[in-house]
Amino acid sequence: MELSPNLSLSQKQQLKLSPQLLQSFELMALPLAELQQKIKSEIESNPALELPSSWEVSYERFAQQKQKKESSGSDDTYSDSSSYGSDYGGYDNEASDRQQMFMENALSEEETLQEHLLSQLGCESLTDEEYTVGEILITNIDSNGFFIEDPSDFLTSAQAVHLQKLLKIIHQFEPAGVGVKDWRQSLILQATLKGLKDADMEHFKALVNDNLELMRANKQSQVAKNLGIDEEELDALYSFLKTLTPFPGQGFASGPQQFVIPDLSIKAEDGELVLSMNNSSLPDLRVNTEFESLAEDLGNTDEAKKAQQYIQNQLKSANSLIFQIQVRNQTLYRLAQVLLTWQQDFFLFGPQYIKPLTQKEVAAQIGVHETTVSRISTAKWIDTDWGIIPVKKLFSNAVGEEGAELSKQAAKETIRQILEEHQGEKALSDQKISDILKERGISVARRTVAKYRNELNIDPSFIRGTN
Incomplete structure (x- = not known):
């Protein structure tokens, strides 16, 4: 058998993830507190990055602002602007004292x-x-x-x-x-x-x-x-x-009280919904101009070239981080705009009015892949007039018969309301709850009621009846 060299061409599609793209995926999925720590770590290791001296990375930042708001009756937790790159206000002179008190009070021997x-x-x-x-x-x-x-x-x-x-x-x-x-x-x-x-x-x-x-x-x-x-x-x-x-x-x-830091707020003001990003919890990162100019002052020796390469790498890393944070924030803001429009009744009237909404539908509206919506909504929280809730709670599949559909979350909140309003001596069974829902035009089977009740962390009737 005679062998002869043969050359053939073929085409194939292959996705290669760059380090920048991988970092973008990582930052999108990070909750705000972890993103703060990520930024703090990058600032400590990269001399090309700087931030305003008035800003301090702190887990307690939101908690302290919340306490201050509640004691003064004002609402300054969020910035007035939803744009990016706005000024980030610093704390008052008592901030470090409050932070120290918080840390001391958080200690527990148990x-x-x-x-x-x-x-x-x-x-x-x-x-x-x-x-x-x-x-x-x-x-x-x-x-x-x-x-x-x-x-x-x-x-x-x-x-x-x-x-x-x-x-x-x-x-x-x-x-x-x-x-x-x-x-x-x-x-x-x-x-x-x-x-x-x-x-x-x-x-x-x-x-x-x-x-x-x-x-x-x-x-x-x-x-x-x-x-x-x-x-x-x-x-x-x-x-x-x-x-x-x-x-x-x-x-x-x-253990010590854990504070959830919301990424954004959608609340009613004078009858209209207002969307605000929690800009105060992230710094306005920028490149250190003095570090950037160092490369210009170096000579042409081998050591100088190594130093120049190091400076360029740090500058590239700094600019990449700043860009990826901007992408994260912009994507989250676009997601919030869709949620504000789609779930308007929830923000105005409460959890029973959450409409069926899938991540695929949101992805189509903001022009990204469904996995991007999943990443940007993971471990993110939104401050509403009905409490601070996970962003993912506003995604919900439809339940009930066609023509009378409502979201899973709305069905769960209706079950919660039925149980809270019940005044009888005998606790309502899951079957009875199912019957009441059917009377209201909501078809939910007994087993589904039991599942939703468990997800609400509500005990079954045999336990509730003993309380």
Whole structure:
């Protein structure tokens, strides 16, 4: 067989992510407090960057302004302008004293749940990447022991590779039952750790997920029939359940108060909605002109050329960071404009008026990819007349029958309102809530009501009835 050289051409599309593009993705996903720390770190390491001397990177900045506003009755948390590059006001002369007082008051000798879990994480044999994922997961756990947000919503694709391994490790930590979505999953995890398995575990899951309200109503025979066991076995299973704790993290200190720093505000003023960016929490970064001019004063020696190259690299890095922060802020502002228009009824009248809205629809309106909308809305908060809420709360799928659709968030708020307004001695069951919703023209199945109620952190009727 004779071989001969052969040359062929082919075309293919390939996306190469530049360091600048990767940095843009990173900055978009950062919450405001972490972006502050990112900027502080860059300023400390890059002499080409400078910021106004009156500005100070501080986690307490928003908290202090909020306290000042509440005590004085004024509302100066946000700048009056939504433009970029405006002046950033500094603190008054008492700012450093208030900051010191805050830090002193934040100290606690009692161990918090997160501190307890992190101390156990430090004893594990993990790579740096795995340890970082573990830290992220643990800092997303609330005082009850449950995840504040779904881990899949804030982990990067590279970090998500380690998710299952770290979940398995955290589930072995004390107290048992932490690192899950809610109290039901916690009870099931605790039962697993205590050795419950096979048919007993299946019966236990069915009891916890679907039959506790019947137990509360003393309908043991119906529950036993539902589970396919006799009442004696049910009694033993229920007695075992009572040895577990639905909120495993509550035995620890609550820790220092955590302040959420909103990125923007949409509030009604004189009957009209006003959008403001929280410009005061980020500095007006600029390039240090004295450092920039250093390159002009150097000679032509090898050392001078190395110094010039270093200066150019630092200047390039500084300009890139400034540009990426501008892109982040501009994208967030355009997103907020769409939310203001689309969710106008929510901002004016409250959570029950949140309309169905997807990230894909917003992406089409502002001319970016859907993943960009996901990144820019992740871990971002908005100050409204109805409280400080996650930006992602304003995205919601439609529920109910066609023609009578409302958003998932609106359905959840309606359920909350029904429970708050209920005056009867007997707590409303999920089925009764479903019936009331149907009377209002909202078709939501009992299981869906139970799911939404859990997401609202509202106990089932058998627990509410004991309070």
